[in-house]
Amino acid sequence: MDSEKEFLANYRLSDYERPSVTADVAAFMIRPEDQQNYRKNPENKLLLLLIKRGGHPFKDMWALPGGFLQKDETVEECALREIFEETNVQPVSILPVGVFSEPDRDPRGWIISNAYASVISEESVRAAGQDDAADAQWFSVSFDCDEAGEYHLTLTWNGTELHAVLAAEKTSFGRTRFRILDRGGLAFDHAAIIAAALSALRNEAKNYEAVFDFLPERFTLTAMQKVQETIMNVSVLPANFRRMVSAYVEETDEYLRGDGHRPARLYRRKQS
Amino acid sequence: MDSEKEFLANYRLSDYERPSVTADVAAFMIRPEDQQNYRKNPENKLLLLLIKRGGHPFKDMWALPGGFLQKDETVEECALREIFEETNVQPVSILPVGVFSEPDRDPRGWIISNAYASVISEESVRAAGQDDAADAQWFSVSFDCDEAGEYHLTLTWNGTELHAVLAAEKTSFGRTRFRILDRGGLAFDHAAIIAAALSALRNEAKNYEAVFDFLPERFTLTAMQKVQETIMNVSVLPANFRRMVSAYVEETDEYLRGDGHRPARLYRRKQS
């Protein structure tokens, strides 16, 4: 025991070169679109936070928020900190997406990225107010596979449209890794990170885990369904959706009224 | 463009302290137990490769194989390299398990670990021959949850028994993280890494991805079922198992005979 203490007191990590380590975060939010008709329910948009790069490399291109790991924190804590610094909001949840460590992924040098997806509630962003930093914007997201098997990631904000093209490559254990064919205005390998984050998010939405994170504490089942459809980009019949989620939610006695149609009961997540 | 080239030519990564980065690998193999009865099919054992530490810290305790990331490789390549160096065998597959970056996880200093699970075929290990390095051994694995919700990880080899106890903590998105209650003779936080790797492996065995990696190219359905049961630690009725995997396998014209009972048709994985 003494010898172990002694060993550690004298121990120095070797002088081999070490990489810089970052956490990069794909922060998602869902916001209702403007209503067309006073009695129609609004549609949702899935939004992703991007930062316009002010300096080289990839100057003036858009990138995920992220930053270097500090010595007193875990990579998860680093991811949370970076999002808070950028938005003044604590994410509802965070999900590891993968480690990106190709030696040439960053022209500045040896930098490996721990990628996370995170969910941010729209209320909290509204409460925090816009930072008016014109270099941080929420882009509307679309992500689909075409007939040729190529994936198209389209991010739009106020006339700016980024369109990246990716190929899905199978790795062992049936996992897929995205290879960038056209980075379409996104910095570094961030198009691949965003694609992986969206896949991870959709995977978590299958069992409604990710869905609840986008919702307030009390919500209507229709609102919940629209969130799920926004994430998954598929639609379900309302009757079947209600049956499928019935095990995950519980009724409250409150109703949402005043929308020009039958009031909807509010539900909350069932703790189990 | 010139200005970007110029920028990069002059760029130096800041002198902030950087962590050491490792890849640690839980390498699994399945080996048949000795036969009791000439006509009974053998049972399987799930094995995990551990290395006895020769120096401080955690001297004489058992640890996962692993090592430092080099500058010209990805973390996946590092994981594959470490396994090959230890076993002289290329793993069939490799699966990311998580990043372990608690600042105090390694008494030697700031070292973050990228954890992987990998599958190694028994044939290839037999072909490579035992390295006779007595400090590397295949331990038999058992991993279960008791009534109190605590997880017990038991690793046995030739009279040596390591018994770690862990608690499963829910993180966001319904994921679980294992916290070590008793590391039971395992070095560092490797008990938690092994628990996470086993969970990931079981998850991949649900759709039979991981199962095929343990099998030779041609196999009987009973052999496949036994592999799955060994990984998942549950049992299924043979009739139902056959139905469930029928979409994933295809018949060959060969049979396995000579076992004191009806010969079994050999199958292979269906490519899709």
Place this chain on the structure above:
DNA sequence: CAAATAGTGTCTCTAAGACAATATCAC
């Protein structure tokens, strides 16, 4: 009343669990 959403009931189809029954080999 019209338009829209909220909510229920039911038919069908498929997949999985349980279990019975038959087939085929080595000794």
Place this chain on the structure above:
DNA sequence: GTGATATTGTCTTAGAGACACTATTTG
């Protein structure tokens, strides 16, 4: 023949998709 595994068939039950139908509100 005996003891083991290999293989097939069928009954039942649970869950998801499709769809018809009723209920309730605001303008």
